[in-house]
Amino acid sequence: MPHLDLTLLPISLSGLATGTWVVLGVVGLFVPSRFVLSTIFPAGAMVALALAGAALGGLDSVPQAAILPLGLPDLPFHLRLDALSSFFLLLLGAGATGTSLYAAGYFRTLAQDGPGRPLNLLCLLYHLFLASMTWVLLADDAYFFMVAWETMALSSYFLVTTDHKIPEIRRAGFLYLLIAHLGAIAILLAFGLMQGGTGDYTFAAMRGGHMSPFWASATFLLALFGFGAKAGLLPLHAWLPEAHPAAPSPVSALMSGIMLKTAVYGLLRVIFDLLGFRFWWWGALMLVLGLVTALYGVLFAAVQSDVKRLLAYSSIENIGVIVSGLGLALLLHAFGKDAVGALALTATLYHALNHAFFKQLLFLGAGSVLHATTERNMDKLGGLIHRIPWVAGAALVGTLSIAGLPPFNGFVSEWLMLQAYLLTPALPLPYLNMTLPLGAAALVLAAALAAYAMVKFYGIIFLGQPRGLKLEEAHDAGPWERLGLLWLAAGCVLLGLFPVTVILQLDHVTQALIGHTLGESAARSGWVWLTPVNEDHASYSPVALLLAVAGALGLTFLAVRRLYHGRLRRGPAWDCGFPAQTWRMQDTAEGFGQPIKQIFSQFFGISREVPSPFDAYPHYRGEIRDRLWELTHRPMVRLAERISAWVGRLQQGRISIYLLYSFITLIALLAFVR
Amino acid sequence: MKTSATLFQLFQYVLVLLIAPLLLGWVNQCRAWMQNRRGPGVLQPYSALVKLFHKDAVLAFNASPLFRITPYVLFACMGLAAALVPVVATDLPLSPAVDVIALVGIFALARVFIALAAMDIGTAFGMLGARREMLVSFLAEPALLLVFFNAASISGSTSLSTIVGTFAERGFVIYPSMAFAAVAFVMVLLAENARIPVDNPSTHLELTMIHEAMILEYSARHLALIEWAGALKLLAYFTVGFALFLPSGIAAGSNWVALPLSLGTLALKLAVGGFGLALLETLSAKQRLFRVPEFLGTAFLLAVLAILIHYLLGT
Numbered sequence: 001m002p003h004l005d006l007t008l009l010p011i012s013l014s015g016l017a018t019g020t021w022v023v024l025g026v027v028g029l030f031v032p033s034r035f036v037l038s039t040i041f042p043a044g045a046m047v048a049l050a051l052a053g054a055a056l057g058g059l060d061s062v063p064q065a066a067i068l069p070l071g072l073p074d075l076p077f078h079l080r081l082d083a084l085s086s087f088f089l090l091l092l093g094a095g096a097t098g099t100s101l102y103a104a105g106y107f108r109t110l111a112q113d114g115p116g117r118p119l120n121l122l123c124l125l126y127h128l129f130l131a132s133m134t135w136v137l138l139a140d141d142a143y144f145f146m147v148a149w150e151t152m153a154l155s156s157y158f159l160v161t162t163d164h165k166i167p168e169i170r171r172a173g174f175l176y177l178l179i180a181h182l183g184a185i186a187i188l189l190a191f192g193l194m195q196g197g198t199g200d201y202t203f204a205a206m207r208g209g210h211m212s213p214f215w216a217s218a219t220f221l222l223a224l225f226g227f228g229a230k231a232g233l234l235p236l237h238a239w240l241p242e243a244h245p246a247a248p249s250p251v252s253a254l255m256s257g258i259m260l261k262t263a264v265y266g267l268l269r270v271i272f273d274l275l276g277f278r279f280w281w282w283g284a285l286m287l288v289l290g291l292v293t294a295l296y297g298v299l300f301a302a303v304q305s306d307v308k309r310l311l312a313y314s315s316i317e318n319i320g321v322i323v324s325g326l327g328l329a330l331l332l333h334a335f336g337k338d339a340v341g342a343l344a345l346t347a348t349l350y351h352a353l354n355h356a357f358f359k360q361l362l363f364l365g366a367g368s369v370l371h372a373t374t375e376r377n378m379d380k381l382g383g384l385i386h387r388i389p390w391v392a393g394a395a396l397v398g399t400l401s402i403a404g405l406p407p408f409n410g411f412v413s414e415w416l417m418l419q420a421y422l423l424t425p426a427l428p429l430p431y432l433n434m435t436l437p438l439g440a441a442a443l444v445l446a447a448a449l450a451a452y453a454m455v456k457f458y459g460i461i462f463l464g465q466p467r468g469l470k471l472e473e474a475h476d477a478g479p480w481e482r483l484g485l486l487w488l489a490a491g492c493v494l495l496g497l498f499p500v501t502v503i504l505q506l507d508h509v510t511q512a513l514i515g516h517t518l519g520e521s522a523a524r525s526g527w528v529w530l531t532p533v534n535e536d537h538a539s540y541s542p543v544a545l546l547l548a549v550a551g552a553l554g555l556t557f558l559a560v561r562r563l564y565h566g567r568l569r570r571g572p573a574w575d576c577g578f579p580a581q582t583w584r585m586q587d588t589a590e591g592f593g594q595p596i597k598q599i600f601s602q603f604f605g606i607s608r609e610v611p612s613p614f615d616a617y618p619h620y621r622g623e624i625r626d627r628l629w630e631l632t633h634r635p636m637v638r639l640a641e642r643i644s645a646w647v648g649r650l651q652q653g654r655i656s657i658y659l660l661y662s663f664i665t666l667i668a669l670l671a672f673v674r
Numbered sequence: 675m676k677t678s679a680t681l682f683q684l685f686q687y688v689l690v691l692l693i694a695p696l697l698l699g700w701v702n703q704c705r706a707w708m709q710n711r712r713g714p715g716v717l718q719p720y721s722a723l724v725k726l727f728h729k730d731a732v733l734a735f736n737a738s739p740l741f742r743i744t745p746y747v748l749f750a751c752m753g754l755a756a757a758l759v760p761v762v763a764t765d766l767p768l769s770p771a772v773d774v775i776a777l778v779g780i781f782a783l784a785r786v787f788i789a790l791a792a793m794d795i796g797t798a799f800g801m802l803g804a805r806r807e808m809l810v811s812f813l814a815e816p817a818l819l820l821v822f823f824n825a826a827s828i829s830g831s832t833s834l835s836t837i838v839g840t841f842a843e844r845g846f847v848i849y850p851s852m853a854f855a856a857v858a859f860v861m862v863l864l865a866e867n868a869r870i871p872v873d874n875p876s877t878h879l880e881l882t883m884i885h886e887a888m889i890l891e892y893s894a895r896h897l898a899l900i901e902w903a904g905a906l907k908l909l910a911y912f913t914v915g916f917a918l919f920l921p922s923g924i925a926a927g928s929n930w931v932a933l934p935l936s937l938g939t940l941a942l943k944l945a946v947g948g949f950g951l952a953l954l955e956t957l958s959a960k961q962r963l964f965r966v967p968e969f970l971g972t973a974f975l976l977a978v979l980a981i982l983i984h985y986l987l988g989t
Contacts, residue, residue, distance in 0.1 A: 464796030
């Protein structure tokens with residue numbers, strides 16, 4: 001009888017959760033659609049919640065390892081749960097709870113569709129996707145990691161191509177698959193370098209292995225390429241704005257909110273855990289790359305007209321911010337400035353967690369808008385705050401959070417990140433000292449532009465007059481959807497209000513990765529006051545801020561009522577006395593982005609057709625292209641096609657030829673191996 | 675001690691609420707004098723507020739709750755901002771809650787709300803105003819933050835109380851970086867408070883207005899709150915500027931004895947500052963909208979330069 005070891009509880013629970021997800025997915029394949037919606041998805045959400053709980057327990061316990069009797073005969077799957085994995089598992093579990101709840105309501109339209117049982121297949125893939133992401137986070141050897149990584153890529157590919165009858169969606173899916181695999185090759189090579197010819201692919205062996213600085217740097221570059229491709233770092237970002245809009249909204253939410261974070265996890269795992277070196281230029285490279293990505297992403301977000309493309313570009317921006325934060329932490333760590341390094345790392349992890357919440361919330365909000373109106377083009381939306389108030393309310397929380405406004409969660413991580421820049425001590429390289437403040441400037445600019453893009457997002461979709469009659473019939477989200485949105489919105493608010501509590505949990509990760517924590521000083525003045533170093537240096541209290549604003553708001557309201565009156569009349573809009581207002585006089589999404597387009601016109605590939613004054617039916621068309629697309633992706637796709645065509649010659653279609661191949665391979669193996 | 679500090683905080687809150695319209699009236703009066711007009715008198719904003727509060731509010735048919743709550747949010751945010759800045763004394767109980775970065779955050783929160791409210795009715799001017807406001811702000815906000823960054827790296831703190839304390843203690847030492855930062859700050863002040871050359875507070879000319887375009891649909895008490903919030907914002911910017919660049923006269927700690935002196939200094943500074951603002955506005959002309967990014971880009975670069983100089987000189 002195996003005895004039950006309570007210290008292994010978090011890892012056993014996590015493993016159990018993934019198993020349950022797989023079982024749920026398989027069961028979902030065979031039961032009626034109604035059952036899938038009412039039971040399987042909510043059960044999946046509960047599993048996610050349990051996973052989050054287990055991860056919370058795993059954060060402050062010692063690293064736990066387990067070996068699964070699966071995989072190849074002498075290469076079993078190694079699992080390990082340490083603080084880093086636990087943090088990302090927490091992010092996954094807590095985020096996926098909301099999305100799974102939402103999915104229970106959202107996919108009801110698929111249930112009515114006829115042949116092919118799309119919902120059942122989707123249910124399997126959805127839960128497999130969740131399970132594979134968990135495996136990626138739990139894997140403790142390169143072999144299992146790659147199996148999980150590929151399962152994740154493939155299941156998400158099939159989820160992206162749910163509507164595979166539309167050619168654009170197939171194309172987007174292909175692009176995603178291509179870049180995912182280019183990245184996977186780089187990651188595989190990185191692992192290959194790290195095992196250093198010993199043939200031992202466990203992470204434990206890699207941790208102890210010795211590499212020369214040159215090969216360590218090569219590994220770093222490969223890992224940055226591989227994980228960067230998954231995360232959407234420039235110049236490998238082009239799949240993101242294609243794949244995210246193509247996928248069903250809960251899937252976009254998971255991909256953007258959580259799957260991109262597995263790439264961040266991979267970077268952290270390889271750089272801070274497995275590689276024994278910390279070179280400052282690694283950090284500097286990540287910092288620059290991250291900031292360029294952030295600015296690029298947010299500029300493109302501001303000029304999009306498609307709801308989900310805008311959010312996808314905003315994800316690129318946030319990934320840029322996260323990678324730049326990692327870069328700063330690595331840079332400081334390389335110079336031994338661990339106290340500030342811990343601050344930068346905390347800010348980065350905090351931002352990753354925040355992004356999981358607000359980006360999922362916004363993607364799900366966009367999904368509800370899509371359901372209510374069947375419209376993804378912002379130029380045909382508007383005024384939805386009156387039609388779908390629940391969704392509008394949740395999306396407002398998401399908008400304020402992502403725009404980095406106090407007292408919501410986006411502001412906390414931005415604040416911490418800026419504090420890290422500000423506290424950066426003098427480094428031995430003068431050039432670096434000079435340029436780091438420029439990094440802060442770029443970060444601040446990206447944040448301000450994000451506010452622009454998000455005001456556009458919310459204002460055009462939910463406010464103003466409806467752009468078209470169809471919106472009159474829009475219906476609000478159902479109960480499951482509301483529950484999911486509420487969960488994520490509550491997360492945004494709570495993460496914003498109680499930063500000290502969150503930082504105390506993040507401490508376990510920073511302790512494990514760079515051996516320094518923030519919590520001791522952050523919590524010195526109690527949970528209300530966030531003080532990264534000490535009270536004199538800086539402090540921020542979201543709770544006090546909220547109370548002060550809310551109190552002043554309430555008092556003002558009462559005072560105005562008491563001293564004057566609350567009389568109110570409704571009338572037509574004034575608009576400087578112009579009587580014939582129609583919805584066509586509002587800004588379109590493109591109009592709202594026009595200043596950005598004009599100011600940063602060099603960065604965009606703009607093509608425009610402007611009508612002439614003599615046109616009987618004036619027609620305007622504007623298009624914004626991503627210039628990097630032509631520079632990087634076209635050549636890559638062409639190269640891949642050429643290689644495939646070349647490899648394709650092997651395919652002769654005759655069984656005798658294939659038997660010959662097997663024969664030659666066998667002979668070759670016999671000759672070379674033994 | 676604790677009660678005294680709380681009382682002081684309340685005193686400052688009431689003080690800024692009361693004197694904010696006076697500052698606006700003074701600036702308008704100065705402008706009128708410089709432009710050879712008699713002017714309405716410095717108390718005009720108060721009469722305007724009272725009149726607006728007495729009127730019946732008219733809302734557009736399709737105004738959402740967001741539109742109705744925005745004036746209150748705006749007023750609460752700006753009131754808090756003005757109350758937080760060390761105006762007459764440092765070490766206010768509320769000041770640890772909000773440092774300079776959070777102060778910028780509060781301004782941003784108010785701005786996002788007013789921009790959203792402007793888009794709510796769905797009129798041509800509202801959206802135009804919102805778009806332009808966001809355009810101005812995405813350049814002005816980073817510049818402002820970098821100005822604060824500069825002050826923070828000199829004093830080693832982002833807390834306004836500590837910044838003021840540091841600068842007041844060191845007396846009249848001129849920091850070269852702060853000179854650049856001061857120019858950037860004045861440019862941001864002009865832009866963020868809808869002043870010439872970025873915006874014109876006294877125009878309703880359709881093609882040029884920014885702030886006024888956003889609040890066209892507001893009337894009565896809502897408009898009054900927005901106007902009052904605007905005055906508070908101007909006051910907050912002035913007092914932040916004094917705190918950073920002219921900190922002398924702000925009493926350390928909540929000191930009732932030093933109050934008359936610090937109040938007198940404040941009045942003097944506001945009078946001179948208001949006069950300077952009116953002068954700047956009279957001397958310059960309203961710019962085309964697409965010159966504004968250049969104007970603010972200059973401010974942004976000046977702020978960056980200030981930080982570089984700080985790192986270069988190491989002071």
